[in-house]
C-alpha cells in the first residue's frame with residue numbers, strides 16, 4: 157500500500173507522515189498514524205519546554221539529590237522497584253564519582269578524547285566498562301549481537317558509523333574487539349542450516365550472517381569437535397575475522413599502516429573469569445610484491 161499522506165518537516169529535520177482528510181477516519185490510519193503523530197507532537201512540545209528551562213540554568217541539578225516531584229514512575233504506582241534501585245545507583249555514582257572528580261567531568265562535558273574504541277557483544281553479562289574498568293571518557297563503544305564488524309562493502313551500519321567517528325574524528329589509538337564465552341549470537345550463526353543467504357525475515361539471522369566466514373573456517377578447522385566446542389572456537393575466530401574486516405575500511409588501514417592505530421582482539425570467558433588479549437600485526441611487504449602480511453602478536457592471558 158502506498159502512503160498518500162503529506163510529509164511535514166519540522167525544524168529538527170524530523171519527518172512526519174500526516175494522513176490526508178479521506179484517511180482520517182479510517183480506523184487503521186487513526187491508530188497507526190494519527191495517534192502516534194499526536195503523541196509525537198506532545199513529546200516535541202515537552203522536549204522544547206525542557207530545553208528552554210534547562211537553558212536558563214548554569215548547572216541544572218548538579219548539587220541536587222532527589223527530584224521526585226517531576227516524575228511519577230511505575231515504581232511509585234505499581235510496586236515495581238527496579239528503577240528505585242537504579243536511581244540509588246545513579247545517585248551513588250553522582251556522589252562518589254561525579255562530584256568527587258568534578259574537574260574531570262567538567263572537561264568531559266567540553267569534549268572527549270578516548271584512547272580506545274571497543275566493539276563488544278550486546279550480552280548483558282559482558283559490559284566492557286565493568287570487566288575492564290573503563291571509566292567515562294576512556295572508550296568510545298559500540299555493542300552489537302556477537303560483537304561483529306561487517307566488511308566495508310556491506311554498506312552502512314551503526315557499527316561502522318561508530319568506527320568512522322572514532323577513527324576519523326576522535327583519532328582513537330586502539331580498536332579492541334571483544335568476544336565472549338557462551339555467545340548466543342555465535343550460537344545462532346553456527347546453528348544456521350544454510351549460511352549462504354536466503355530470504356529469512358529474522359533480524360538476528362540477517363545480522364549474524366556477517367560472521368559467515370568465521371563460521372566457515374570453524375567448520376573446516378573444528379568439525380571433529382562437539383557443537384559446543386565449535387561454538388567456543390567460532391567465538392574467537394569471529395573476533396579475528398572482525399579484525400580482518402576492520403582492515404577493509406580504507407581509513408582504518410591507512411592509520412594502521414602509519415602506525416597511528418592498533419587493532420586488538422579480546423576474549424572474555426565469564427565461566428572461569430579469564431581474559432585473553434592479542435594484537436594484529438599488519439604490514440605490507442615489498443619483497444613479496446606488496447603483499448599483505450597479517451599475524452598475531454602480543455598474546456596474553458589474564459587470569
Ligand SMILES: [Zn+2]
Nearest residue numbers: 277279339340
Ligand atoms: Zn554475545
